[in-house]
Amino acid sequence: MTRTIYLFSAVLLTISACKQSGSSSGAGSEARPAAEGKKPASDDIVLGILADLTGATADVGKPYNEGMLAYLDNLNAQGGIKGRKINALSEDYAYKIPNAEEKYKKYVQAGAVAIQGWGTGDSEALRSKVKGDELPFMSASYAEVLTDPKQSPYNFVVAPTYSDQMRIALDRIAASDPTAQVAVFHHDSPFGMAPVADGEQWIKDRGYKLGYKDYAMKGGATDHVGLLQQAKAQGAKFIVIQNVSSPAATVARDVAAQKLDMKIVCLNWCSDELFVKLAGPAAEGHWMVQPFAPPTAGKPGHESVRTYAKAKGFDLEAKGLHFVQGWYTMHVMARGLEKVAADGKPLTGPNLRTALETMDPVDTGGVIGPVRFSADSHRGATAAGIYKVEGGKMVEVATAVTPQK
Amino acid sequence: MIVPLATGIHHTSYASELALRNTRGEKARLGLGILALGALPFLLDSYWLSVVNAIGIAAIGAIGLNILVGFTGQISLGQGGFLAVGAFTSALLSGRAGVPIPVAIAAAVVVTAIGGVIAGLPALRLKGLYLAIATLGSQEIIEFVIRRWRWLTGGQGFLEAPPLGVLGWHVQRATFERTWYWVILGAAALGAAAARNVFRTALGRSFMAVRDHEVAASTIGVNVTRAKLGAFALSSGYVGLAGALTAHYSGTVSWERFTREVSVLYLGMIIVGGLGSIAGSIYGAAFLLLLPPLLSALADAVRTTAPFLADQLPALQVAAVGLVIMLFLIFEPRGLDRLWRRVRDYFGSWPFRY
Numbered sequence: 001m002t003r004t005i006y007l008f009s010a011v012l013l014t015i016s017a018c019k020q021s022g023s024s025s026g027a028g029s030e031a032r033p034a035a036e037g038k039k040p041a042s043d044d045i046v047l048g049i050l051a052d053l054t055g056a057t058a059d060v061g062k063p064y065n066e067g068m069l070a071y072l073d074n075l076n077a078q079g080g081i082k083g084r085k086i087n088a089l090s091e092d093y094a095y096k097i098p099n100a101e102e103k104y105k106k107y108v109q110a111g112a113v114a115i116q117g118w119g120t121g122d123s124e125a126l127r128s129k130v131k132g133d134e135l136p137f138m139s140a141s142y143a144e145v146l147t148d149p150k151q152s153p154y155n156f157v158v159a160p161t162y163s164d165q166m167r168i169a170l171d172r173i174a175a176s177d178p179t180a181q182v183a184v185f186h187h188d189s190p191f192g193m194a195p196v197a198d199g200e201q202w203i204k205d206r207g208y209k210l211g212y213k214d215y216a217m218k219g220g221a222t223d224h225v226g227l228l229q230q231a232k233a234q235g236a237k238f239i240v241i242q243n244v245s246s247p248a249a250t251v252a253r254d255v256a257a258q259k260l261d262m263k264i265v266c267l268n269w270c271s272d273e274l275f276v277k278l279a280g281p282a283a284e285g286h287w288m289v290q291p292f293a294p295p296t297a298g299k300p301g302h303e304s305v306r307t308y309a310k311a312k313g314f315d316l317e318a319k320g321l322h323f324v325q326g327w328y329t330m331h332v333m334a335r336g337l338e339k340v341a342a343d344g345k346p347l348t349g350p351n352l353r354t355a356l357e358t359m360d361p362v363d364t365g366g367v368i369g370p371v372r373f374s375a376d377s378h379r380g381a382t383a384a385g386i387y388k389v390e391g392g393k394m395v396e397v398a399t400a401v402t403p404q405k
Numbered sequence: 406m407i408v409p410l411a412t413g414i415h416h417t418s419y420a421s422e423l424a425l426r427n428t429r430g431e432k433a434r435l436g437l438g439i440l441a442l443g444a445l446p447f448l449l450d451s452y453w454l455s456v457v458n459a460i461g462i463a464a465i466g467a468i469g470l471n472i473l474v475g476f477t478g479q480i481s482l483g484q485g486g487f488l489a490v491g492a493f494t495s496a497l498l499s500g501r502a503g504v505p506i507p508v509a510i511a512a513a514v515v516v517t518a519i520g521g522v523i524a525g526l527p528a529l530r531l532k533g534l535y536l537a538i539a540t541l542g543s544q545e546i547i548e549f550v551i552r553r554w555r556w557l558t559g560g561q562g563f564l565e566a567p568p569l570g571v572l573g574w575h576v577q578r579a580t581f582e583r584t585w586y587w588v589i590l591g592a593a594a595l596g597a598a599a600a601r602n603v604f605r606t607a608l609g610r611s612f613m614a615v616r617d618h619e620v621a622a623s624t625i626g627v628n629v630t631r632a633k634l635g636a637f638a639l640s641s642g643y644v645g646l647a648g649a650l651t652a653h654y655s656g657t658v659s660w661e662r663f664t665r666e667v668s669v670l671y672l673g674m675i676i677v678g679g680l681g682s683i684a685g686s687i688y689g690a691a692f693l694l695l696l697p698p699l700l701s702a703l704a705d706a707v708r709t710t711a712p713f714l715a716d717q718l719p720a721l722q723v724a725a726v727g728l729v730i731m732l733f734l735i736f737e738p739r740g741l742d743r744l745w746r747r748v749r750d751y752f753g754s755w756p757f758r759y
Contacts (some may be wrong), residue, residue, distance in 0.1 A: 128568075132581070
């Protein structure tokens with residue numbers, strides 16, 4: 001009996017260990033700037049960054065994190081914030097909430113004044129903690145609940161929320177086919193669930209005649225044919241995907257392989273070059289709701305990023321829009337830090353919060369609409385661009401689209 | 406199985422026979438242990454104290470699992486699910502129904518124990534691998550329910566658990582880790598002492614009889630059904646307590662914390678610590694939860710010479726845990742507890758071999 005237990009657990013553990021290490025890609029760290037892990041001089045500003053470099057959302061998490069570190073590298077090279085360098089503590093938490101909590105505590109211990117988070121799950125989990133510790137927290141999660149200062153006084157959301165993106169997508173769908181059936185494929189997590197209920201409510205509020213049903217995408221699935229069959233039974237014409245690029249591309253390929261007449265509408269985290277690249281010809285004609293302009297759109301705001309990339313010898317187009325997204329998210333944070341310094345206040349969490357709430361709107365040169373926070377709202381922006389995949393490229397269809405009033 | 410601890414002990418009263426510790430050495434070690442535990446929150450910074458707190462909660466869960474697997478021989482892969490039952494029960498009762506938190510935690514213990522009995526019913530007919538799969542089934546069912554039943558989380562996918570507090574007193578943010586340390590230490594110490602004593606009662610001995618030989622046990626009058634279900638109930642009660650503490654300690658409950666991997670990790674804890682040992686459960690929890698942060702500290706220290714270590718840290722942390730368990734299975738299947746006993750016995754008779 002005991003023997004069986006040993007054997008069985010040994011096998012299980014081996015499997016789970018393999019599964020874990022298997023999911024990490026062997027991508028190198030070519031553009032990792034020196035900002036990371038440097039021993040801080042005493043007056044450095046300490047920032048904590050939660051990164052997903054090897055977990056479930058690593059495909060988009062890695063460029064985002066690189067963008068953030070690149071921004072700081074650039075900023076430090078130009079003298080930092082009033083001569084104070086920023087020391088970023090950036091660690092991979094592999095998209096696991098307990099890891100995020102552990103890293104967070106480590107950053108707090110190291111004296112971080114603000115945190116750049118990543119996923120919805122960890123942002124939610126840390127929400128009450130940052131409130132207690134009074135640490136401004138930005139994340140790459142754009143869940144609605146994080147924008148309300150009454151509920152989340154220290155969370156800041158720089159982009160339109162997932163719910164807003166869903167509303168924009170539904171507006172677009174209703175305009176093109178008022179009675180279409182919409183299937184929502186979402187990541188099986190708080191991140192995936194975030195816009196689902198709000199989308200359903202939006203259809204009711206706006207009086208749309210759209211059908212609406214949501215389906216959870218199983219993590220690690222190699223195909224989504226089963227889900228597509230259910231969507232087909234529903235009569236779905238549109239599939240809104242709230243997931244990262246790799247699984248979304250799988251859906252696109254399956255749609256093509258099954259010869260289904262369905263149009264995919266990607267929200268933020270699968271609307272990128274990676275989706276187009278992975279899905280190949282199957283990506284053609286699908287739509288994307290993406291608040292951050294891809295480098296190929298050539299907005300004025302891309303110039304500074306491109307200059308940095310050239311100086312460091314890498315190709316911005318290859319890094320993609322999530323690199324830019326990380327860059328400008330960090331830019332907003334840096335603006336807040338500058339404001340605190342300009343006001344001559346000591347750099348504390350509450351002061352940084354006030355600075356973010358009262359500073360001028362941050363102009364990103366068209367990459368994302370001006371980011372503006374106030375004491376009543378931490379919803380930085382409401383507008384997103386709409387793109388269509390044509391000839392293997394993201395082609396801009398409309399810019400600065402907001403949900404219908 | 407019990408190794409002679411010391412020779413020449415003659416009991417002259419019932420009280421001395423009932424004592425858990427007999428020799429001066431044992432008592433001295435206990436005293437040192439208590440001193441160390443008392444000094445810990447004043448020596449560690451809040452980060453390392455949070456690691457210790459996580460260990461404390463895991464130790465309670467591991468003791469629970471060891472009661473079932475190590476003492477009763479009923480393998481369970483449902484640990485993550487039962488932790489979830491405890492966490493959700495306590496968070497729902499205190500957060501949504503407004504029940505005082507200590508009452509909610511107690512209720513979580515009871516509810517999880519009942520859940521454990523239900524999940525343990527297959528154990529009356531199944532053994533070994535078959536039971537493992539059956540308990541894996543209950544893990545999957547519970548995981549499915551907490552992921553899909555929107556009422557549980559109000560459609561948000563996660564549930565907030567109110568911070569620990571009694572009668573208007575709440576844990577303060579500034580002393581958060583330290584306050585929790587005492588709460589967790591108290592719960593773990595009580596739990597460990599209770600578990601240790603259970604195995605000196607008829608009920609506890611019947612668990613071990615069932616583990617050693619079911620037929621023989623029933624021949625000498627052990628009610629096997631009662632023993633097995635009792636073990637499931639008791640074990641799940643501990644696990645429910647660990648789950649409820651996790652909920653209030655971290656403030657957020659979501660399914661991601663209670664997956665199959667967690668079940669396997671706990672199984673790893675009791676194997677590394679020592680199957681059938683209460684102290685071993687605690688050693689195992691400490692060992693497996695200290696390994697990742699220590700590795701991360703190591704990776705930080707050698708970042709310039711071996712950047713690979715830092716880049717692949719999460720994967721390495723998991724792989725290291727797997728490797729450690731394999732090494733234990735090969736070199737010391739009875740775990741850290743046995744290792745400790747061997748060291749102690751060696752020095753006890755040093756410089757002689759016995």
